[in-house]
Each structure stands twice: as C-alpha cells, then as structure tokens.
Amino acid sequence: MRSLYPEIQPGETGYLDVGDGHRVYYERCGTPGAKPAIFLHGGPGTGISPQHRRLFNPDRYDLILFDQRGCGKSTPHASVRCNTTWHLIEDIERLRAMFGFDKWLVLGGSWGSTLALAYAQTHPGRVSELVLRGVFLGDQASLDWFYRFGASEIFPHHWAAFSGAIPPEERNDLIAAYDRRLTALEGAAQLEVARAWSQWEAATVSLLPDPAREESAREADYARALARIETHYFVNRCWLRPDALLKDATRLADIPGIIVHGRYDICCSARNAWELHRRWPLSELHMIEDGGHVFSEPGITDRLIRATDRFAGIAEIPSPTN
Incomplete structure (x- = not known):
C-alpha cells in the first residue's frame, strides 16, 4: 500500500487579491518547472492542510494549493459575499495565469471534485489530467x-x-433552516448552530469513527466557515444547472482521469462516481472496498498516490490486488 510522501514545506506562500474584497492564500510546493498541478480542497468551507501537499511527489510536481474564498487563511474569514462556484473558477484561472502554466493536473476531493469538474468543463484546454476523490x-x-x-x-x-437543532416545523428543508440561522445569528448563538452542522459531517465521513476529528470539528473558526459557506452553496445548489456535471461530461472527452471512491462513502453515494465514469470515456474508476469518504483512509490514499505518480510518469508499483 502506498502512503503519503514525506512532510514538505512550501517553497512559496502568499495572498492573491482576487477582487470583491477577497484575498486567497496560496502555497507553491515541490519543484518549480516540474509538472504543474493544483489541489482543490473540500467543503466548501474547509481549507488546505499540510497533508494535502504529500499527495504529490515533490521532485516531479510544481504544486499549487490554495484556500478558497472565506476558508482557512483566506480573508475575509467565513465570508459568503461574492463567493460562488463561478468566482472560484475565476480564482483558479487567476492562479494558473499568475504562475504561467499552460495546463495543469487538477486533483479535487469531495466538494473539490465538484469544483474540479466544473473548472475542467469550463476550461477543458487548461486541464492535462483529472484526479477525483x-x-x-x-x-x-x-x-x-x-x-x-x-x-x-x-x-x-x-x-x-x-x-x-432545528424546530420540527422546519425540518423538511434543513439546509435552508441552517442557512437562515447562520445568516441571521451572531456570536455564541451562531457558533452553536455551526457546530451542529459541522459535527454531522465529521461523524459520517469515515468508515470507522474518529473522535479526534469530531472534536476538531467544534473548533470555532473551522465550524463557522464550514457551516456558513456550505449552507450558502447548498441552498443555491452550487450555482449549477440540474445535473450539469453529468450532462456536460462530454466536455471531458480529451482529458484522462482517475476516479477514487470509497464503497462505503456515506457523504457522497458511490452512484456519483459510477454515473460520471459511464459518461467519461477516458476515466478509470477505482472503488475502494474498505473506504469511506476521507482521503486519509489507507485504500484511498494508496490509489491517489498511484494516480499522481502515474501522471508524473513514475512506474507503477504493483498493488496488493494485482
């Protein structure tokens, strides 16, 4: 089983002013001039972590990571103003142009897979490969x-x-009910609602329970950004046409890709991965039989590392199932 590459520090960090009052934090890791790649984190509303850098061989990749609007170190924190899928796609293009890349590999997990697909379908000529989890x-x-x-x-x-956490009369649409409260409330009252939202997600994302992750989901800044931004996106259906990412999969016709999905992913049904694979001729689907949703589960990490290695031209190491 492949595991993460050793810890690595960014060679460059900074903030890009993307307009609308937003500044996004970015990191550049690996080897400048090597194969360009960008990592898109989940949520929406979480942010990047040092672990994400380690999905790529630093000798073979020139890797960009960034905190999406309102997330992580980006400012203003937890802001939903001018924060939509299409704003983020513009931000990705700004980063690509700033670093002078013609094309790059795009890796995205969870919400990051949504954003990766929307970006690739909007700018197919800018994507060399897609890796989705x-x-x-x-x-x-x-x-x-x-x-x-x-x-x-x-x-x-x-x-x-x-x-x-929501009165019975509003439970027919929990997303809208949470969004109303996270928009109207402030301070401790808002944080209580945000924690209820973030802890539901933290409790369900892995095959086995992880009390440490569930506890970290209570951290104030994390919970507030995740809950406010997710409900903002989801109440607006991510600003996507109905079934758009499947209907527009034809735009990926010339892009090779690898899809990694946990069989027991409770957050995102395995149906999503299967339906996308059926419509995307150059895709390869790996269903991880002992996996849930998070990238840190061993079988999922193994397949993601194998994917980034393959697209960097690194010879395949036989897997236990080969």
Missing part, C-alpha cells in the same frame, strides 16, 4: 441523500442531533 455532483439527489433522507438511516443517532 469522493465524487460530489452538487445535484439535488446528492443533497437530499445527505441532508434529507439516506445517510440519516445509517447514522440515526448523529442525525437526531443534527436535525434536532
């Missing part, structure tokens, strides 16, 4: 599964806490 299509079916009925049947005790 835990595919989220931003469609109504995916939102209903996780926030209305589906995941609720698998984690009923966590669902009781999540839905219980």
